[in-house]
Amino acid sequence: MAQRVIKEIIDQQKIGPGYFKLVIKVPEIVAQAKIGQFVHIKWVAEDSGADPLLRRPISLNRINPAEGTMTLVYRVVGRGTKVLSKLTAGDKLDIMGPLGTGFSISEDTNRVLVIGGGVGIAPLYPLVNELVKQNKEVILLLGAESAEEVIDLSSFEEFDLELKVATMDGSLGREGFVTDYLAELEQEIDYIYTCGPMPMMKVIRDWAIDSNVAGQASLEERMGCGTGACLSCVCQVKIDGKDGWTYKKACTAGPVFPLREVIFDE
Amino acid sequence: MSKVNLTVDLNGLELQNPVTTASGTFGFGQEYKNYVDLDKLGGVMVKGTTLQPKKGNPTPRIAETPAGMLNAIGLQNPGVDYFIEQILPEIKDKEFKTIVNISGNTIEDYAKLAAKLAKTEIDAIEINISCPNVKKGGLAFGTEADMAASVVQAVRAETSLPLITKLSPNVVDITEIAQAVEEAGTDIISLINTLLGMKIDIERQEPILANKVGGLSGPAIKPVAVRMVYQVAQAVDIPLIGMGGISTVEDAIEFFLAGANAISVGTANFVNPEVTMEILAGLEEYLNEHDYQDVNQIVGKAMNS
Ligand SMILES: Cc1cc2nc3c(=O)[nH]c(=O)nc-3n(C[C@H](O)[C@H](O)[C@H](O)COP(=O)(O)OP(=O)(O)OC[C@H]3O[C@@H](n4cnc5c(N)ncnc54)[C@H](O)[C@@H]3O)c2cc1C
Ligand SMILES: Cc1cc2nc3c(=O)[nH]c(=O)nc-3n(C[C@H](O)[C@H](O)[C@H](O)COP(=O)(O)O)c2cc1C
Numbered sequence: 001m002a003q004r005v006i007k008e009i010i011d012q013q014k015i016g017p018g019y020f021k022l023v024i025k026v027p028e029i030v031a032q033a034k035i036g037q038f039v040h041i042k043w044v045a046e047d048s049g050a051d052p053l054l055r056r057p058i059s060l061n062r063i064n065p066a067e068g069t070m071t072l073v074y075r076v077v078g079r080g081t082k083v084l085s086k087l088t089a090g091d092k093l094d095i096m097g098p099l100g101t102g103f104s105i106s107e108d109t110n111r112v113l114v115i116g117g118g119v120g121i122a123p124l125y126p127l128v129n130e131l132v133k134q135n136k137e138v139i140l141l142l143g144a145e146s147a148e149e150v151i152d153l154s155s156f157e158e159f160d161l162e163l164k165v166a167t168m169d170g171s172l173g174r175e176g177f178v179t180d181y182l183a184e185l186e187q188e189i190d191y192i193y194t195c196g197p198m199p200m201m202k203v204i205r206d207w208a209i210d211s212n213v214a215g216q217a218s219l220e221e222r223m224g225c226g227t228g229a230c231l232s233c234v235c236q237v238k239i240d241g242k243d244g245w246t247y248k249k250a251c252t253a254g255p256v257f258p259l260r261e262v263i264f265d266e
Numbered sequence: 267m268s269k270v271n272l273t274v275d276l277n278g279l280e281l282q283n284p285v286t287t288a289s290g291t292f293g294f295g296q297e298y299k300n301y302v303d304l305d306k307l308g309g310v311m312v313k314g315t316t317l318q319p320k321k322g323n324p325t326p327r328i329a330e331t332p333a334g335m336l337n338a339i340g341l342q343n344p345g346v347d348y349f350i351e352q353i354l355p356e357i358k359d360k361e362f363k364t365i366v367n368i369s370g371n372t373i374e375d376y377a378k379l380a381a382k383l384a385k386t387e388i389d390a391i392e393i394n395i396s397c398p399n400v401k402k403g404g405l406a407f408g409t410e411a412d413m414a415a416s417v418v419q420a421v422r423a424e425t426s427l428p429l430i431t432k433l434s435p436n437v438v439d440i441t442e443i444a445q446a447v448e449e450a451g452t453d454i455i456s457l458i459n460t461l462l463g464m465k466i467d468i469e470r471q472e473p474i475l476a477n478k479v480g481g482l483s484g485p486a487i488k489p490v491a492v493r494m495v496y497q498v499a500q501a502v503d504i505p506l507i508g509m510g511g512i513s514t515v516e517d518a519i520e521f522f523l524a525g526a527n528a529i530s531v532g533t534a535n536f537v538n539p540e541v542t543m544e545i546l547a548g549l550e551e552y553l554n555e556h557d558y559q560d561v562n563q564i565v566g567k568a569m570n571s
């Protein structure tokens with residue numbers, strides 16, 4: 001059951017250009033957290049509660065039940081994440097979680113393709129960890145602007161999997177889009193998981209439809225409540241029926257949706 | 267701490283305490299059950315309900331603004347029949363009063379909604395008159411006294427349930443609308459709905475909301491709401507439910523002092539899902555500290571000063 005707790009930050013570090021890693025001890029939430037879920041957070045500052053007003057949704061990058069800790073990795077993109085990046089150990093965070101429906105892993109899949117782009121790589125670490133643990137054959141494709149922005153690279157390198165990287169500036173791996181690797185896949189894939197920028201996921205979805213491979217995508221949408229009440233966060237998902245699609249809430253039905261059913265701003 | 271009376275009687279609608287949740291911000295109540303002891307709330311105004319299911323607007327549907335937010339959800343809801351059959355059975359036995367917020371685009375829509383709801387076990391209807399009237403080129407019902415009154419009359423004719431009319435702040439003189447809906451037979455007035463606003467993305471050079479304009483809510487609108495409650499309290503004789511930016515017990519008390527008999531919490535639920543419980547506890551404490559036995563004793567106190 002999701003809950004709200006206020007806890008002190010254990011550690012926060014800059015890990016790349018505008019990228020931060022934040023560790024917090026919240027055993028209550030960590031004990032229940034599943035891969036692909038997120039927390040809805042707000043910093044606690046005396047007398048400045050109204051600015052910025054809303055919480056920010058951030059995915060779980062590490063879930064460590066033994067220590068009761070979780071790690072968030074985020075990129076500074078606006079006012080909220082900027083304020084967050086200034087906090088240090090001892091500062092308080094107001095956390096709602098764990099929230100949403102995360103990734104699920106099927107017993108019937110063996111060779112799995114995981115594709116992450118930019119800060120969208122952050123929620124994939126716990127997924128890949130679990131896939132490897134379950135002895136799946138994992139092909140991991142990571143894309144970013146530059147080498148410094150490939151989150152968790154060294155951790156991924158420790159796994160027994162096939163790893164390929166693409167960067168826009170060519171500073172690591174191939175120069176260009178991570179999706180360029182799709183055309184060159186030699187083996188049959190059973191399943192796909194992805195999280196990243198919308199244009200990237202759109203290419204992957206189209207490829208998945210053409211190749212007849214099912215999968216899951218983790219989406220982002222602006223959130224108010226984080227608990228299914230306000231209908232801010234809806235995503236377009238295909239369904240059977242008159243219109244062929246419906247709006248589903250990213251904060252409860254998502255953020256992870258069936259890849260081939262997602263409609264991206266089309 | 268001695269026990270103070272928190273029950274309020276709003277012209278026949280009796281609430282166990284004056285803390286309610288604003289329509290569209292609290293779903294159907296259930297969504298907050300992990301954070302709030304729902305049975306302790308005075309009332310829940312459920313999400314705006316329409317005759318037919320509505321998909322709502324494209325996204326982005328919200329944008330953050332200084333001490334506030336804009337929303338253009340577009341009244342996404344499963345429709346009144348689904349509400350009556352699937353949702354009402356789940357919430358009707360709760361201690362809070364179930365207040366159904368209704369929206370329409372014609373006067374007949376409102377009348378039909380009221381007729382359907384009149385036969386159910388809900389506790390009250392809240393008429394959202396901030397909706398566009400398609401027969402008047404999309405002008406909101408709540409912006410003209412005559413139109414506002416016709417909606418209330420049409421709903422009144424269909425039901426004897428307690429009727430709350432929710433006023434739009436996007437008007438020249440809110441007291442004129444308040445008096446018109448009082449005369450048309452509303453039992454209670456709630457105010458305020460959101461203020462129309464816009465935010466522009468300066469890089470993409472276009473409005474952030476897909477709907478372009480949206481309703482401003484949150485702390486930023488509180489002074490406007492307090493002023494409007496204060497004005498309306500002096501213009502009508504029926505009870506008021508005040509809302510607009512209430513985030514703390516101090517905010518809530520301002521509304522009581524301005525003349526509200528009950529309050530509603532909206533956007534603040536997003537910021538702190540437990541805020542209603544904190545306001546309830548804080549209200550009891552304030553009354554005790556100031557030697558009041560009854561919350562009704564502070565209603566309108568600022569009006570006589
Ligand atoms: C389920 C989910 C998981 C996420 N996980 C991560 C993560 O692990 N790491 C990470 O860096 N980012 C993540 N994001 C995106 C992150 O929430 C936004 O980058 C952040 O809210 C931006 O806040 P800001 O104040 O810096 O930006 P501003 O642009 O100033 O924010 C203004 C408003 O828009 C919203 N907003 C802006 N961009 C986004 C966005 N891309 N998605 C959702 N809301 C947005 C903000 O929440 C805020 O309400 C996730 C989003 C979702 C929905
Ligand atoms: C996301 C959102 C959805 C809303 N939906 C409705 C609605 O369906 N019907 C209605 O009458 N008011 C609706 N409102 C207005 C609120 O009920 C309330 O009047 C307004 O937000 C001011 O209060 P606040 O500042 O506490 O949020 C909505 C507000 C928000 C923020």
Ligand code: FES
Pocket residue numbers: 222223224225226227228229230231232233234249250251252
């Ligand atoms: S964020 Fe409110 S419904 Fe999803």
